[in-house]
Amino acid sequence: MxxxxxxxxxxxxxxxxxxxxxxxxxxxxxxxxxxxxxxxxxxxxxxxxxxxxxxxxxxxxxxxxxxxxxxxxxxxxxxxxxxxxxxxxxxxxxxxxxxxxxxxxxxxxxxxxxxxxxxxDYIKEQGFIPSIESLLNQVGKAGMYKIDFYNESSDFYLTDEHGLIIFRVIQEILNNITKHAKASRISMTFNDENSGQFILIKDDGCGFDMNNLKSSGIGLKNIKDRVQIIGGHIDIQSEINKGTQIKISLPNGRPN
Amino acid sequence: MIYYHQYFEMASVIAGIIFFSSLKKEKMFVFFLLCIISLSVDLISTYLISAGYNSNYFIINLYPLTAAPLIFYGFFTLLNLSSRNAAIYRIVATIACAGFFINYFFGEGINKLNTFSILFFYFFNILLSSGMLFKMAMREDYFLFVNEPAFWVSAGLLIFSLGALVVMGMNQFIRINQITIRNVTLYRIIMPVLNVILYSSFTYAFVLCGLRKKSYSQSLS
Structure with missing residues (x-):
């Protein structure tokens, strides 16, 4: 049992x-x-x-x-x-x-x-860096700014879509400089390194208080979001009366 | 006399009839036929015993013989095999079905429970349903498992066949040693539960076929 x-x-x-x-x-x-x-x-x-x-x-x-x-x-x-x-x-x-x-x-x-x-399609047709140079020429045409452009990159590359987004970001940054910075000199440097490529934009304007970034509006947030959406990173350094430096770091975009 | 698990078999057949038009599109028609065969075999074999026949094995043995080609065909349409694998599948399915046929007529015979056929049938069920579930797990597109009739059919078959394989494998032993709980054989206790699981999942799969067709029609209109 x-x-x-x-x-x-x-x-x-x-x-x-x-x-x-x-x-x-x-x-x-x-x-x-x-x-x-x-x-x-x-x-x-x-x-x-x-x-x-x-x-x-x-x-x-x-x-x-x-x-x-x-x-x-x-x-x-x-x-x-x-x-x-x-x-x-x-x-x-x-x-x-x-x-x-x-x-x-x-x-x-x-x-x-x-x-x-x-x-x-002129960004696509001219290429990204020549388009940026044209943009800087447009800004410098009025004679209010001394523009310095340095391309220290050996192989700066962005896809057409990423190029368009970064072009607009740079356009917006230059727009902010001309509207608010009261600068006399603008410099832009393109460079690349092993970890990625970057664009450095400097001005000698009035700068702004980094602690009051929130009040500086949707513009900067929008710029940050756009850089992030293509896998990049943006770093802003500014001090009152000491100008502003913006570094846009981007991943290496050239397909293997 | 109708056992409680037979109501679940009937429910699956009724669901199949109600959503008949959408079964073919979802490749579930074969499983509906399987439900009809299963219900018929179950009802006839129960009737034969209650009518005083000594054995109903000649009817029960028909189940793997008729259900196996349907199961093989059903999973063949669901699995979408490559041409090489499809050829292997066809050969294995043909050999298995031929084996069941030979066993029915020339092996264990018509009047003795075809244990080998039934065990192999459940074994193939486990293989095919696991294969189907694995294939679904490997799918890379967006879909919800619980909304796939094939998931419910495969899951039901897998659980049923795993349990049934053990019970049927030990069937002779259970009968000879009269292993019972309150005078009911273990077979009569476990198999109905497994049947309830199987036919509930089949019923749900058929209902899903109908609901999917309905939502598809609505999205078109």
Missing amino acids: RAKEEVIFTIIVVILVLVFLAILFLVFIARNNTRKNKLLYENERIKKEFEKTLLDTRLEIQEYTLNYVSREIHDNIGQTLSLARLQLNSSDEFSQQEALDDLLGKAITDLRTLSHSLNT
Whole structure:
């Protein structure tokens, strides 16, 4: 009788152990599935966020370009053409012709530069670093700033999408400098090292209190978020009356 | 007389009938046929005993013979094997089915419980359902296990077959030694519980097929 009970016990235990193992297997698979789904969801979210940032960046660059074009037409080409018209009414025919030639030449060059900047793909077509140089030229054109540009990088590379985002970030930083920094000198350095590549932007302006960064608005947060979304990091150093230094560190972007 | 686990078998057949149109799309039609065969074999064998027949083995033995090709085919459509693995699968399935057939007619025979066939049948069930679950675990796209009919069918079959393999493996021993609990054989205690697990999961899988079709239609409209 006792032997029978032991057999029953053994059979039931064996079945329970097997069923338990099967359930354990199912739970393991289900947990693995949940973890994988979370990862996929997170990847999808990051991808969507990146696409949204890219779209926003494109729109902002377009807006910036249109503002720039409108300003250029009004302040530069418009003035040049008005001056040319005045020259037409001048009495000295020889000097009139020469001056007219100079003015129209300048207007044509300005229009050509403008038409280049209206091309929405000009960052892609010109390349990232030449686009940044053009941007600095635009800033320095008014003569209010001394611009220094150093490309110490041997192999600075960003994908088209990352280039667009960083271009917009730099545009925003330069915009902040021209609006708030009261600087006379702006320098920009491109460099790379084993761990990655970086862009250093310095100005000798009034600087700001780092402890009051919160009050300096959405601009800086937006810049930080955009750099982070492409796997980069931004470091801002500033002191009142001692200027500002911004270092944008980026991962090596060249595909293997 | 109808045993309680047979209600669960009926429930799975009813769920299959209700959601019949969506079973094919989800490759669950074969498992619906399996439920019909299982219910028929179970009801007829129960009736034969209650009608005074000495043995119902010739009916019970038909179960692995008819269910095995369905299980093999069902998992074949679910597993999406590569051409080389599919060829191996077909050879193994053909040999197994031929073995069950030979055992029924020329081996253990019609009137004796085909233990070998049943044990091998459960063994293949364990292999195939584990394989299916493993394949699902390796999938890299976004999906929820609990929303997959194939998961419920495989999980139910795995749990059922593991338990049934032990019980059927020791069936002769249990009968000869009259191992019972309150005069009921261990087989009659454990198998219904396992059947309840199996057919509940089948029922849920069929319901899921219907719900998935419904949500798909809604997303189209």
